[in-house]
Amino acid sequence: GIQVEQSPPDLILQEGANSTLRCNFSDSVNNLQWFHQNPWGQLINLFYIPSGTKQNGRLSATTVATERYSLLYISSSQTTDSGVYFCAVDFAGNQFYFGTGTSLTVIP
Amino acid sequence: EAGVTQSPTHLIKTRGQQATLRCSPISGHTSVYWYQQALGLGLQFLLWYDEGEERNRGNFPPRFSGRQFPNYSSELNVNALELDDSALYLCASRGTMRSNQPQHFGDGTRLSIL
Numbered sequence: 299g300i301q302v303e304q305s306p307p308d309l310i311l312q313e314g315a316n317s318t319l320r321c322n323f324s325d326s327v328n329n330l331q332w333f334h335q336n337p338w339g340q341l342i343n344l345f346y347i348p349s350g351t352k353q354n355g356r357l358s359a360t361t362v363a364t365e366r367y368s369l370l371y372i373s374s375s376q377t378t379d380s381g382v383y384f385c386a387v388d389f390a391g392n393q394f395y396f397g398t399g400t401s402l403t404v405i406p
Numbered sequence: 407e408a409g410v411t412q413s414p415t416h417l418i419k420t421r422g423q424q425a426t427l428r429c430s431p432i433s434g435h436t437s438v439y440w441y442q443q444a445l446g447l448g449l450q451f452l453l454w455y456d457e458g459e460e461r462n463r464g465n466f467p468p469r470f471s472g473r474q475f476p477n478y479s480s481e482l483n484v485n486a487l488e489l490d491d492s493a494l495y496l497c498a499s500r501g502t503m504r505s506n507q508p509q510h511f512g513d514g515t516r517l518s519i520l
Contacts, residue, residue: 331508339443339494339514346508384448386509393439393462394498394509396449 300324302387304397311375311404319370319400321385327363329388332370335399336381344370344383375404408433410499410512418518419487427482427515431499437461438480439498439509440472449496455480456502484517492519 301324311317321330332344345352345359347368352359356375361368372379382401386394411430419425431438440452451464455474463470469485478499484491496514501507 329506329508333511339516341496341511343508343510348506386449393451393454395451396441398448 300389300395302385302395302397304383304385304400306400307398308401309403311402313375313377313404313406315375316371316373317375317402319372319383319402321368321370321387321397323366323368323385323387323389323395325366325389327361327366327387328390329394330361330368331386331394332359332368333384333386334379334381335384341384372402375402377404377406380404410497410510412495412497412512412515414515415513416516416518418520420520421487421489423487425484425487425491425517427484427495427497427517428479429482429497429499429512430479431497432510434501435499435510436478436502437500438474438478439500440480440482441496441498442466443494443496443514444490445493452495453482487519489519491517493517 303322305320334342347359347361349363356373358371382399384399386396388394413428437456441449454462472482474480494514498509498511
């Protein structure tokens, strides 16, 4: 069946450290998004990246569709990066399936 | 450009009552998705509407229903509320059905059942 798995489930970082979050998916992807959910519950679009590499400031993402995974890189982490990071995958052009998330805590 | 708007922000109900949540998509978007996020958990897909029709629904009982209006705004109705229905309900919109465009989320409605 359809699976979207994220790792690690939890991550604690010292401010300034770098991290890599992974999203594995079970089938060919039509669309893929990365989101950050802040402590107030708001879901912020980070990247729309069905394939290739994109960068936005300290964040970048790479999706290797042929190998069915995507990576989110966070460099020089800040306390405001804390929250839950979700990847969401659309396999057939209709609904998105969400992973279970990576909970990130950045310690000052 | 206005984003996805949801109302109300918070809603408090008692068991057995009915709740109505509302969502207005980004202008020009025809697809609306509803998700439930219980405390500390991930997003569970509820319903998808496009062009006024229900296109797909998740694994939820029939007391979760909704509709989409001609202006593409949407309502989620939850009947016979149970304590486990307490959650953050998130709405997202997207360009058109099967469009290769990202979803955009509203800020959600926090539903609390007493």
